[in-house]
Amino acid sequence: MENPLLLLLFLLLIPSTSRSRPLKPLPITLSVADFGAAADGLRYDTAAIQSAIDSCPGQAPCHVTFPAPGKYLTATVFLKSGVQLKVEPGATILGGTRLEDYPRDSSRWYVVLAENATDVGIGGGGAVDGQAAEFVVREDPRKNVMVSWNQTGACLGDECRPRLIGFLGCTNVTVSNITLNQPAYWCWSRLTSVVDECLPVVGPVVFGTLCLHLVRSNNISIHDIAIYGDFNIPNNDGIDIEDSNNTVITRCHIDTGDDAICPKSSTGPVYNLTATNCWIRSKSSAIKLGSASWFDMKYFVFDNITIVDSHRGLAFQIRDGGNVSDIVFSNINISTRYYDSLWWGRAEPIYVTTCPRDSTSKEASISNVLFINITANSENGIFLSGSKGGLLRNLRFINMDITYRRFTSYAGGLLDYRPGCQELVKHRTAGMMMEHIEGLEVENVEMRWSNSKLENNPLEFKPSTVNNISFLNFHSGLYTSSKSNY
Numbered sequence: 001m002e003n004p005l006l007l008l009l010f011l012l013l014i015p016s017t018s019r020s021r022p023l024k025p026l027p028i029t030l031s032v033a034d035f036g037a038a039a040d041g042l043r044y045d046t047a048a049i050q051s052a053i054d055s056c057p058g059q060a061p062c063h064v065t066f067p068a069p070g071k072y073l074t075a076t077v078f079l080k081s082g083v084q085l086k087v088e089p090g091a092t093i094l095g096g097t098r099l100e101d102y103p104r105d106s107s108r109w110y111v112v113l114a115e116n117a118t119d120v121g122i123g124g125g126g127a128v129d130g131q132a133a134e135f136v137v138r139e140d141p142r143k144n145v146m147v148s149w150n151q152t153g154a155c156l157g158d159e160c161r162p163r164l165i166g167f168l169g170c171t172n173v174t175v176s177n178i179t180l181n182q183p184a185y186w187c188w189s190r191l192t193s194v195v196d197e198c199l200p201v202v203g204p205v206v207f208g209t210l211c212l213h214l215v216r217s218n219n220i221s222i223h224d225i226a227i228y229g230d231f232n233i234p235n236n237d238g239i240d241i242e243d244s245n246n247t248v249i250t251r252c253h254i255d256t257g258d259d260a261i262c263p264k265s266s267t268g269p270v271y272n273l274t275a276t277n278c279w280i281r282s283k284s285s286a287i288k289l290g291s292a293s294w295f296d297m298k299y300f301v302f303d304n305i306t307i308v309d310s311h312r313g314l315a316f317q318i319r320d321g322g323n324v325s326d327i328v329f330s331n332i333n334i335s336t337r338y339y340d341s342l343w344w345g346r347a348e349p350i351y352v353t354t355c356p357r358d359s360t361s362k363e364a365s366i367s368n369v370l371f372i373n374i375t376a377n378s379e380n381g382i383f384l385s386g387s388k389g390g391l392l393r394n395l396r397f398i399n400m401d402i403t404y405r406r407f408t409s410y411a412g413g414l415l416d417y418r419p420g421c422q423e424l425v426k427h428r429t430a431g432m433m434m435e436h437i438e439g440l441e442v443e444n445v446e447m448r449w450s451n452s453k454l455e456n457n458p459l460e461f462k463p464s465t466v467n468n469i470s471f472l473n474f475h476s477g478l479y480t481s482s483k484s485n486y
Ligand SMILES: *[C@@H]1O[C@H](CO)[C@@H](O)[C@H](O)[C@H]1NC(C)=O
Pocket: 115, 116, 169
């Protein structure tokens, strides 16, 4: 810094910037080891962990660390404002598997729970494990049969299992740099009478366990996380964002049986959700809006996402009257395939549907949705289906490269309206199946049919229900180039 003027400027700037912001106090660090945690994975460390959290002073930032190596078996622990759990690389929080490990009210069945707190989070490079395998009563290659705690009367139905991490009514939430393993269940059900997510299609098959659940929260940052759920366990969603605003998800790796990123609106709307730079594999939908959709969902961006081996790629299952609008999907590489139809999904790379769940449900619309720069390899076509009083409005598909090819032996030829509506309807496969749409723009779309098991049936409209459409530079044809070893 030879120029004295620059030096002066520099010296002037330093104090002024530090003065303009309130000094952020350094976080206090407390280790659960100092509160008597055994870390042997056998004895419960609940009291030690809770005492460490409760010893954090007031609103000042406080880090509660879980030293490595160690397995910290625990019943529900309750976070309070200002507390961040730091699980060190090599350390794991293990969720208890006994009913008495969880609060009485099933809506609070989480291993780590924050309620009405601000500036809370979890991270540190380690792991949280829900021990879902302990809840499997019978392995089933199609879909495992799960234990249910419903006999207690604490909840009804088949989905009574604890979840991993919940932020309910929180502001300024950070979940970063952590691996979430084997959750036993996803969510709650506001209306137990409503057939919600992933109920069995047939028989007494049971489901449950969600990893990360954000409910009625605001200002949420989720980054550098990995989620590994059992691929045969139903209802073990990755991240459910429910009735919450301003969520940013980036650099996530999610490999799980049920939906991976799933915004829902049960008691309030969901605004401003961004998910970028993620890798997803799901036996259900990789990204799914709904199906709980009583309120609006608005302003979502999904960018730079790789979806592999999934049952459904980008999905809207709007069923309860909440309107969805202003959603962008960009730079997404999708590969979808059939799995057992016990799982919702029929290998659709893109699935945009709105229909009333049942005779008591309201109709709702989905508008202003842009798909741009999408590559898809899939066993089934795109399904775009509004309903009479709930149209799909202004959908745009730009720069898409789609290859259709059958490679599993599951039967195709079904339109999947589940949950509710018309359920499953026999229909031949189409590249794009369209009904009840007002405003559709398709531009620079290449569609390839790469083997004889699929009829080249690029576009199908339900007559008189699709209006104001434009196709520009759309091409569909058999795929016979040198790349046909695909
Ligand atoms: C959180 O706030 C909600 C709404 O104000 C309230 O109903 C609930 O009892 C609170 N929960 C706790 C644990 O304080």
